[in-house]
Amino acid sequence: MKKIVMTGGGTSGHVTPNIALIPELKALGYHIEYIGSKNGMEKQLIEAEGIPYHSISTGKLRRYFSLENFADAFRVMGGLTQSVSLMRKIRPDIVFSKGGFVSCPVVWAAWLCGIPVVIHESDITPGLTNKLSMPFARKVCYTFPESKSHIPQEKGVLTGIPIRKSLLEGNRAEGRMICGFEDNKPTLLVIGGSQGAVRINEAVRKSLGRLMKDFNICHICGKGNVDDQYRSVKGYKQFEYIREELPHLFALADIVVSRAGATTLFELLALKKPSLLIPLSRQASRGDQILNAESFRKQGFSMVLPEEELTPDTLADRAKTLFEKRQEYRKAMERSGRTNGTREVVRVIEETYQLKHARRGEGLES
Incomplete structure (x- = not known):
């Protein structure tokens, strides 16, 4: 069975595109589990979809100095440790991140465990979370044509945003x-x-x-x-x-x-x-x-x-x-002519999954 871990939270914009992908991924035979924050709105939204949900410790990523940054750094490291443990338990084939501060530890943990990551950027310029996640991702789906110059050429794929059918x-x-x-x-x-x-x-x-x-x-x-x-x-x-x-x-x-x-x-x-x-x-x-x-x-x-x-x-x-x-x-x-990005994002996920297994068959990945 193909397994995928999805992550993203903080606002509905980081969750509803994931919800849009769920039926299409299920149709392709994926078993889906979700990693999010303990008290974020994503928990209620994802559990309503019948998807197994795992909570991790989270800390806000800020661009400015704040004393809270020190405490949040420990929360993020706690979330990373928890995410690594979940990766070893779930053993997903691929991780998909929609962003929001909860997703960084999940992306880093996937990279540490050798699990390919696909991330999605909604806005024209990447947010801090995705900037910190991009180096660890295989592919970066993006929404606006103007985003191309902000994303590594070999990773970027213009897909649009997944929209619930x-x-x-x-x-x-x-x-x-x-x-x-x-x-x-x-x-x-x-x-x-x-x-x-x-x-x-x-x-x-x-x-x-x-x-x-x-x-x-x-x-x-x-x-x-x-x-x-x-x-x-x-x-x-x-x-x-x-x-x-x-x-x-x-x-x-x-x-x-x-x-x-x-x-x-x-x-x-x-x-x-x-x-x-x-x-x-x-x-x-x-x-x-x-x-x-x-x-x-x-x-x-x-x-x-x-x-x-x-x-x-x-x-x-x-x-x-x-x-x-x-x-x-x-x-x-x-x-x-631009409509729903669901099919394009699913295509990127499936191609990344297939590439991983092709490499595994050639002995290039564990």
Whole structure:
């Protein structure tokens, strides 16, 4: 039996692409196990898929000085020791890493145990975790064409992002029923990411008077961010986090307001949903979302509203303009020909597996 260990966590963008790969890998005969953090969101998401889950000690990898770096260094080394033990116990043929700080010890342990690693980079520029993992990987799958210059030529493969098949199977009428919308106004879907987005949430609520003249609004606002004073407002539905119903809400959406995480962007591209992107500012991130959003703007897939320019009025104005020009954005996405990266990533995994066993047969690998 072919065995693969998957890893990645911290945000849904590091987990949902792995979930998209699971059915395809199972169909190819892989037994799948997962290594993640003890308390990260990946634990709940992966266990819901019926995949054996192993927890390791984790520490955050920071680019800046902090006294916590010293304690976290010991946690990372503990995670490495635990990962090596798991590699010897599970004996996988291959490891696939989607990133997030939990994945570094897993990748290093696989390399120490002689197990080939494939990693995936979502953003245009690699994050710190993947920078530290790349030297130990056989192949690096990447999402944006602009990423090519940041990845070793002999390792890089442009694949796109794996997208859950179920996401493409939503029903518009079902989405309308979930939201309880009673009229046929266009629907504006707001996604703040798995952690929510306080500034976007505030701007949406302060602009409801203008937005609801033209739209019904479905607002995914993040855990703990539902505002009770708006629960009874007709045409405005709030959710903390959506999983099973998300395909139906995407099907219902005419336009989308979103952060600019790569996973969400490529889901919107596959679904041909015009979007207004509000990337995290450089003050709150390393700037990867800004680059992601600019790439989609240049390709004609999205409008961009910098967070520094976000106000209730700019949000309402841009949303109205996006809706008026929605067909232009849909046509650009249709012309791109870029859809679901699942098949390409699985191909890289399978080729790496086959190469390992070919070398083993020739006595080049133990």
